Amino acid sequence: MNLIDLEKKYFLPVFKRNPVVLVKGKGQYLWDEQGKRYLDFFSGLGVNLFGHGHPKIVKTVEKQSRNLIHTCNLYYTKPQILLAKKLIELSFPGKVFFSNSGAEANECAIKLARKYGEVAKSEEQRAKRYEIIVFEDSFHGRTLATLTATGQKKFHQGFEPLVPGFKYAKFNDLDSVKRLVGPKTGAIMVELIQGEGGVIVAKKEFIQGLKKIAQKYDLLLIFDEIQTGLGRTGKIFAYEHYGVEPDILTLAKGLAGGLPLGTTITNQKIANVFAYGDHGSTFGGNLVACSASLEVLKLLNPKLLSQVREVGKYFHQNLKNLQKKYSFIKEVRGIGLMLALELDFPGAKIVSACLEKGLLVNCTQEKVVRFLPPLIINKKDVDQAMTILEQVFKKI
Ligand SMILES: Cc1ncc(COP(=O)(O)O)c(C=O)c1O
DSSP states (O other): OOHHHHHHHHSOTTOOOOSOOEEEEEBTEEEETTOOEEEESSHHHHTOTTOBSOHHHHHHHHHHHHHOSOOOTTSOOHHHHHHHHHHHHHSOSEEEEEESSHHHHHHHHHHHHHHHHHHSSOGGGTTOOOEEEEEBTOOOOSSHHHHHHSBOHHHHTTSOSOOSOEEEEOTTOHHHHHHHOOTTEEEEEEOSEETTTTSEEOOHHHHHHHHHHHHHHTOEEEEEOTTTTTTTTSSSSGGGGTTOOOSEEEEOGGGGBTBOOEEEEEEGGGTTSOOTTSSOOSSTTOHHHHHHHHHHHHHSOHHHHHHHHHHHHHHHHHHHHHHHHOTTEEEEEEETTEEEEEESSOTHHHHHHHHHTTEEOEEETTTEEEEOOOTTOOHHHHHHHHHHHHHHHHTO
């Protein structure tokens, strides 16, 4: 039996996989079992910021694995503490919690918001400010609370009753947010670019307006930067484009160079909301992942970020040129190296045709072809991807 048949036999059928078995990666390339090479413009769902097998990340992982892979969070360990310090230096004064995934990072944010809603208010209002305003077409994860926070019906179906306390506003629409603010509201949770939702960029006035609403009603502002963070948009954090800092920031995906690591960063206002025992994780802050993450943060230097902005602009312009040629491309969207084409037909066949020609891309929201290449790509890689896209679109 081949591997694809074995997967069908033994896996819960939740993943619609592309028909290739990937066995090796180097830089921006991947290889399958037959030795065919692919240009990776999806980075394992936006994870492999430095491509595959980056020597510095590999070396750190090897070294830390030899020293100590895991203890537990009942002891102090150097990589975790150094990483917490570095993340705070890069973001804003406050504290961090480490978990293993984006969903867990958001769960922690949701729990913090509920606990804050309880302790921040007067005795008669205790435990009442538990509502969180989230957005239509958002994506925050697959645990029960984060899928409830996800403003898309398709993720809810079959899993009701959902977690109470989430209210859905319209993205980029401040009035829809104001209408939902009430005495039970405790927080607003938002992506700066809705990734899974189709690479929809938040307007500057919208994010700045959310900050004003949060300040006016003493709400926590939570930015889910699980997809947009860590250089993806050409800044370390996408919120830098907006000039607005959140109260809570969540990161995961590229944080540990491909190893599982999530983090929830809080500002000082809520840094002491949790007490001993309020939250925890066995694996969260794994030492190998934290060591890899320290290396990732070193690699995210100003030179690399400026390269992301330059190559991102070049790619964006090339996609715009493609749009001029093909009227079925409705829109080109995104910032830095988080880009997308919205088509007027389902994009699955584009993904398959690109795969056939050795280019890995993704389709979300049925008609949106999404590009999340590693941050290390150069203009030649973009040219190579554009040649394949041209060939594919010519045949449509
Ligand atoms: C914005 C955002 N939040 C949360 C998640 C969930 O992350 P994970 O799959 O690591 O749980 C994702 C994953 O795609 C995401 O894009």
